[in-house]
Ligand SMILES: O=c1ccn([C@H]2C[C@H](O)[C@@H](COP(=O)(O)OP(=O)(O)OP(=O)(O)O)O2)c(=O)[nH]1
C-alpha cells in the first residue's frame with residue numbers, strides 16, 4: 001500500500017548534500033534516516049545523544065503511525081541502537097524527527113554528517129474504544145502468560 005505523507009525539509013542540505021529518505025528496494029519496509037549534523041559526533045560507550053534528521057513529517061491520519069527502528073548492521077556490529085529502543089511518531093506530530101542514538105557497545109563510535117543512523121517504518125494503528133466489562137468471554141489461554149506454557 002502506498003500513501004502520500006507531507007514532509008517538510010528543515011535543513012537545506014536535505015535533498016542536495018544528503019539524499020531524501022527513499023526505499024532502497026521495491027520491497028523495503030524502512031526508509032533510512034540520516035544524521036543531519038554539522039560535524040562528526042563521537043559517541044562514547046554507554047552514551048546516548050539526540051540526533052536531528054533535518055526533516056519533519058505530518059502523517060495526519062490517526063490510523064497510521066511511524067516507528068524509528070535501529071539499522072541491524074549498526075546495532076549488531078557496532079552496538080549502535082536507540083536510546084528509547086523504538087521511537088514512535090504520532091500521526092499529529094509536526095516537529096523534527098529526532099533519533100535517540102545509544103552506543104550500547106564497548107567502543108566509541110563516530111557518527112558522520114549524513115550517515116544513515118536508523119530507519120523509519122510506517123505502520124497501521126487501531127485506536128481502541130474501551131468496552132468496560134466485569135468478565136471476559138472465556139479464552140483457551142485465560143490468564144496464563146509469561147512462559148506458563150513452558151520452553152520446549
Ligand atoms: O524517537 C523518537 C520518538 C518520538 N519522537 C517525536 C514524535 C512523537 O510523536 C513525539 C512524542 O513521542 P512519545 O509520545 O513517544 O514521547 P513522550 O515522552 O510521551 O512525549 P510527549 O509527552 O510529547 O508525547 O516525539 C521523535 O521524533 N523521535
Ligand SMILES: [Mg+2]
Nearest residue numbers: 088089090093
Ligand atoms: Mg507521548
